[in-house]
Every structure is written in structure tokens, then in C-alpha cells.
Amino acid sequence: MNKYSLIVLTSLMLTALLSCSAQKESMYKKSMPLMDTIVSITVVCESKDQAEKAMEQAFAAIDHIGNLINFYSDTSELSAINRNAGISETKVSPETFGIIEEAIYVADTSGGSFDPTIGPIMRLWDFVDKKMPSVTEVRHALPLVNYRDIIMDRKTLTILLRKKGMMLDLGGIAKGYAADIAVLSLIKKGISSGLVSIAGDIRTFGLKPDKSPWTIGIKNPRQTGDRDEIIAKVRLIEKAISTSGDYERYFIAEGKRFHHLIDPKTGFPAATCRSVSVVTDKAVYTDAFSTAIFVLGPEQGMKLAKDLGMDVLIIDSNGTVHSTDGLKGKLSFEKSSS
Amino acid sequence: MKKALRNTTIADRILFLFLVIASIAGMFYTREALSQGAEVVIEVSGKPVFTASLYTDREVPVEGLHGHAVVEIKDGKVRMKEARCNNHICMKQGWITRGTIVCLPNSIVVIAGSGMKKDLDAITG
Numbered sequence: 001m002n003k004y005s006l007i008v009l010t011s012l013m014l015t016a017l018l019s020c021s022a023q024k025e026s027m028y029k030k031s032m033p034l035m036d037t038i039v040s041i042t043v044v045c046e047s048k049d050q051a052e053k054a055m056e057q058a059f060a061a062i063d064h065i066g067n068l069i070n071f072y073s074d075t076s077e078l079s080a081i082n083r084n085a086g087i088s089e090t091k092v093s094p095e096t097f098g099i100i101e102e103a104i105y106v107a108d109t110s111g112g113s114f115d116p117t118i119g120p121i122m123r124l125w126d127f128v129d130k131k132m133p134s135v136t137e138v139r140h141a142l143p144l145v146n147y148r149d150i151i152m153d154r155k156t157l158t159i160l161l162r163k164k165g166m167m168l169d170l171g172g173i174a175k176g177y178a179a180d181i182a183v184l185s186l187i188k189k190g191i192s193s194g195l196v197s198i199a200g201d202i203r204t205f206g207l208k209p210d211k212s213p214w215t216i217g218i219k220n221p222r223q224t225g226d227r228d229e230i231i232a233k234v235r236l237i238e239k240a241i242s243t244s245g246d247y248e249r250y251f252i253a254e255g256k257r258f259h260h261l262i263d264p265k266t267g268f269p270a271a272t273c274r275s276v277s278v279v280t281d282k283a284v285y286t287d288a289f290s291t292a293i294f295v296l297g298p299e300q301g302m303k304l305a306k307d308l309g310m311d312v313l314i315i316d317s318n319g320t321v322h323s324t325d326g327l328k329g330k331l332s333f334e335k336s337s338s
Numbered sequence: 339m340k341k342a343l344r345n346t347t348i349a350d351r352i353l354f355l356f357l358v359i360a361s362i363a364g365m366f367y368t369r370e371a372l373s374q375g376a377e378v379v380i381e382v383s384g385k386p387v388f389t390a391s392l393y394t395d396r397e398v399p400v401e402g403l404h405g406h407a408v409v410e411i412k413d414g415k416v417r418m419k420e421a422r423c424n425n426h427i428c429m430k431q432g433w434i435t436r437g438t439i440v441c442l443p444n445s446i447v448v449i450a451g452s453g454m455k456k457d458l459d460a461i462t463g
Contacts, residue, residue, distance in 0.1 A: 032384040033440050033447055200462040219463030228461055243463035275463060
């Protein structure tokens with residue numbers, strides 16, 4: 001080997017040293033209890049200080065949304081709307097107006113399988129103390145469930161619920177909406193890659209430091225232990241994902257499972273799916289449409305997803321898996337478990 | 339090769355050796371910003387206040403926003419043994435080996451293990 005070859009070899013090794021050394025960007029993760037659940041934010045950043053400041057702002061944005069639409073808080077804008085149902089319109093913030101607009105869009109698009117006016121029905125169910133309503137109680141509450149009775153005025157930012165006793169419940173859409181808001185907040189603070197997860201409603205943007213996609217685990221709806229069992233993994237680039245499942249809040253009575261994904265048309269739990277995971281651009285839509293598609297069932301739900309250009313993974317009540325073609329190459333299944 | 343070596347000084351050879359070692363070492367060096375492991379982390383208002391192994395039995399007193407709580411670690415599991423809150427949902431959750439227990443009124447979060455496998459960035463569902 002001559003001297004020139006030695007110099008070239010040394011230069012190559014020097015290049016290898018620089019490229020294999022510790023990456024400048026790192027991932028920083030923080031979790032906080034907000035919106036009655038755990039919120040986790042992961043950001044990719046060169047500076048720990050910048051990462052922490054950005055995450056702090058994003059948590060504050062999520063907390064703000066949570067306070068506006070808290071169903072259980074007397075001081076929330078949501079509670080004000082519900083108190084004034086059938087009486088007068090309520091002026092709200094642009095954020096609350098925005099969530100309700102999105103909820104109506106999902107309700108309309110899904111033929112009412114998702115309905116933000118489901119409040120009077122949800123109040124009858126208690127999944128912690130295992131209480132269910134009678135058929136009579138449900139029958140009395142059902143006439144109050146109709147998203148078409150939400151009157152909105154864009155100019156004055158006011159909301160009126162047409163009938164007394166109507167109640168908005170934004171639990172099926174607010175977390176996704178907040179995740180999108182958090183991502184916008186992070187981007188404003190100079191973060192170009194990250195992930196926001198609010199109780200499993202997840203929005204990703206950018207790539208990880210090694211330029212790979214974000215990998216999200218989908219829970220096995222019939223896991224047997226208390227460890228998270230994953231049935232599948234999906235790789236996401238600039239996408240959101242949410243899952244609605246019959247195992248999240250439920251109780252068993254007389255051998256039957258009663259869960260929180262209530263069909264707005266019957267007032268009782270939808271029965272044809274175990275879990276539905278939706279993948280699309282925004283978490284507000286993955287959140288709400290995962291509920292809508294769960295209620296619609298595998299056939300109509302799959303059709304809706306395809307019509308809207310969304311991807312979906314449905315595990316039906318028999319445990320059979322259905323998925324859209326768009327997930328091919330992005331989805332991998334773990335060892336099966338019943 | 340012998341000719342090239344004859345033309346180099348001792349300083350050249352030391353530098354060359356250093357570069358070889360450093361470039362190989364650089365391939366194995368990784369810096370992890372996220373921690374993993376069978377541990378219990380207790381946070382109050384988002385700030386870690388206690389970290390310990392999941393395999394050392396103990397009771398940990400914690401001061402939450404509204405009062406006193408007790409987290410118990412035993413036989414590789416953890417639970418909220420006592421908490422001053424209205425519904426005691428955190429206590430009703432019972433023992434966990436992995437995941438989180440949250441006492442929202444007290445803003446206490448108990449995290450067991452890392453909550454997820456190393457190759458996952460988040461879990462949905």
C-alpha cells in the first residue's frame with residue numbers, strides 16, 4: 001500500500017468516526033396528567049432546553065382545551081352550553097367552536113354513528129360502579145340525541161342546543177383535537193419532529209433522529225395479563241392514529257360485556273367490533289372516526305373509511321382482522337393471541 | 339505497505355492507530371435520552387419525586403396536591419395503597435407490573451417499568 005492509499009484510508013476512517021458519533025439530535029419525552037388521562041409528548045431536538053420549553057407550552061395548550069370542554073367542570077364552556085340548552089345561546093371561544101364544528105362534520109359524515117349530543121345517554125351509564133340504565137330510561141333520553149339540534153353561529157361564535165335537557169359530550173373527539181393543537185404549538189416553537197399521545201390518541205410529525213418512522217403499538221383487545229399486549233405495530237410518517245375498543249371502559253353483567261362505545265341510535269353499546277384503529281392526517285378525525293366506525297361495524301365502517309381516504313384496522317367481534325390496503329407495508333402483526 | 343510504513347514517523351503511526359480505535363469506538367457509542375428498565379417512577383405534577391426498583395418491596399409516602407398517599411411496591415408489582423381523593427379510582431386499579439396508575443386530584447402518577455417495549459414509540463388502544 002503506498003502513502004496516498006494510506007491517506008485515503010485514514011480520511012475514510014475519519015469520516016466514519018464523524019458519521020458514527022453520537023447524533024446531535026436526541027429524543028426528549030415527558031408525561032403529565034391532563035384531560036383526565038396521561039398525556040405524553042416526545043420531541044426530537046438538539047437542545048434539551050428548547051425541548052423542555054416547547055413541551056411546556058404544548059402541555060399548557062392541551063390543559064387549556066381540557067378546561068374549556070370538561071364535561072364534569074361547572075366552569076367549563078361545555079357546561080355553560082349544556083346548562084343553557086333549550087334556553088339561550090352561549091358565546092364560546094374559537095377553540096370550543098372549532099371542536100364542535102369538527103364533531104358535527106364527523107356526525108354528518110358517519111350518518112350519526114358518532115354524535116356529540118350523546119350526553120344524556122352517557123350520563124345513564126356508570127362503568128366504574130357497573131351501573132346500566134333501563135330500557136325505559138334510554139327511551140326517554142334518546143329524543144335528546146340529535147346533532148342536527150345544535151345551532152351554531154359562526155359570526156357571533158355562539159352555540160345553542162335546541163331542546164332542554166340536551167347535552168354535548170365531546171369525550172370522543174376532544175383528545176384528538178387537543179393532540180393536533182399541541183403539535184401546532186410544538187412546531188411554532190421550532191420543533192420539527194415529535195409525537196403527542198393523549199390516552200392513545202396519537203399525532204406524529206417528522207421522523208425520529210435516525211430518520212425512521214414512528215412505531216405505534218396497537219393493543220390486543222383481549223389481552224390476558226395487565227402488561228400491554230400488542231397485536232400489531234404500525235409505522236407512521238406525518239399521520240395520526242386512534243383506537244376505540246370495547247375493553248377500555250366496560251363491565252360484564254350476566255355474561256355480557258357492556259362497554260362505553262354507545263350507539264347514539266340505540267343508547268346501548270355497539271356489538272360488532274372489539275377494536276377499531278383509524279390512521280389519517282389529523283388526530284381530531286382519528287379520534288372521532290374510530291368511534292363512528294366502531295359503531296358502524298366492520299362492513300359499513302370499512303366502506304366509510306375507504307370513501308374518506310382513511311386507513312383502518314378493525315378487529316371484529318369474532319376476532320377477525322380487517323384492514324385497508326393503505327396499511328400494507330406499514331403494518332406488522334405480532335404473535336397472535338386470542 | 340512496508341514502503342509506506344518506512345515513510346511514516348512514530349507520530350504518524352500513533353495518530354493512525356488512534357483514528358482506527360476512535361472510528362471503531364464511534365460505531366458502538368450511543369446516547370439514550372430515554373430510560374428503560376424494571377423500575378417504579380412516582381411523579382407529582384409532572385415532576386419525578388421517587389425512583390426505585392420494582393423488585394425491592396417497600397411503601398412510599400407521597401405528598402400530592404390535596405394530601406397524603408401511599409404507594410406500595412411488593413413482589414414485582416406496585417399499587418396505590420392509600421390516597422386522599424374522592425373516588426379512589428387509583429386505589430381500585432389494584433396491582434400493576436407495567437403501565438401507570440394515576441391519582442388525578444392529587445396529580446400523582448405512578449409509572450411501572452417503561453410502559454412499553456423498546457421498539458415502540460407509543461401505544462394506541
